[in-house]
Amino acid sequence: MSKPESNNHIAVKAEKLTRRFGDFTAVNSIDLQVQKGEIFGFLGANGAGKTTAIRMLCGLLRPSEGEAWIEGLPVSKSAEKIKRRIGYMSQKFSLYNDLKVWENLEFYGGIYGLSKSEIESASDIMLARLQLAEYRNTMTVELPLGFKQRLALGCAIPHNPGIILLDEPTSGVDPIARRKFWDLIYELAESGTTIFVTTHYMDEAEYCSRVSIMVHGKIVALDTPRELKKQQKVTTMQDVFLKLVES
Numbered sequence: 001m002s003k004p005e006s007n008n009h010i011a012v013k014a015e016k017l018t019r020r021f022g023d024f025t026a027v028n029s030i031d032l033q034v035q036k037g038e039i040f041g042f043l044g045a046n047g048a049g050k051t052t053a054i055r056m057l058c059g060l061l062r063p064s065e066g067e068a069w070i071e072g073l074p075v076s077k078s079a080e081k082i083k084r085r086i087g088y089m090s091q092k093f094s095l096y097n098d099l100k101v102w103e104n105l106e107f108y109g110g111i112y113g114l115s116k117s118e119i120e121s122a123s124d125i126m127l128a129r130l131q132l133a134e135y136r137n138t139m140t141v142e143l144p145l146g147f148k149q150r151l152a153l154g155c156a157i158p159h160n161p162g163i164i165l166l167d168e169p170t171s172g173v174d175p176i177a178r179r180k181f182w183d184l185i186y187e188l189a190e191s192g193t194t195i196f197v198t199t200h201y202m203d204e205a206e207y208c209s210r211v212s213i214m215v216h217g218k219i220v221a222l223d224t225p226r227e228l229k230k231q232q233k234v235t236t237m238q239d240v241f242l243k244l245v246e247s
Ligand SMILES: Nc1ncnc2c1ncn2[C@@H]1O[C@H](COP(=O)(O)OP(=O)(O)OP(=O)(O)O)[C@@H](O)[C@H]1O
Pocket: 021, 026, 044, 045, 046, 047, 048, 049, 050, 051, 052, 053, 091
């Protein structure tokens, strides 16, 4: 596993990041460092604490203990600056069904503070990139789920953030839509964007540069898929996951 040479290479960092809800600890003192340009897979069973952790990384939920940093900025002290540096696609992504496709892009561009002309040029490029150009004037409610997920990604990144956090972006869609979505993720990563992604699909975990596996709020493994398979003496990420989560 290659180690970051300096802090400038670190896009996302967490130290002892913890979140309790009453007596229950949803995220239990997690440590991680994601290097710039990585596709980092954040895995774990239902209820493991992934969404809770991501919300703390984005500054949407206050940690009970510990700290997170985005590009070296402490999340607890730099919430506004961080919002401009990250794109977040939540698990229940929030598109407006009663708006047209381009109107959703326009709305989210406005949220991120883009001017009208910036939004116009950015949304044409984005629609082409998302393979949604011909659906520009379609009502969002009419889009198939796979298309909606691509649009939700577009709406999360009108400001070209360096870091994108995706919470189960492909859940419930067919294999072709998933492949298309991952083609986009790869394109973004190749242009230097850091991707932090949760998924329950273990074939997607294989595409990640490194993955962590969370069990009951703790990270129990973190490495490249290749190294994890070697450590667990298995040949697929599916088996790595089952071994670590079941034990
Ligand atoms: N606001 C809250 N109040 C109380 N408990 C919560 C709250 N948010 C999350 N939890 C609990 O924390 C645990 C972790 O939830 P979280 O949504 O982070 O899991 P997850 O790994 O994202 O799961 P999934 O794969 O199903 O999305 C769960 O037991 C959940 O019920």
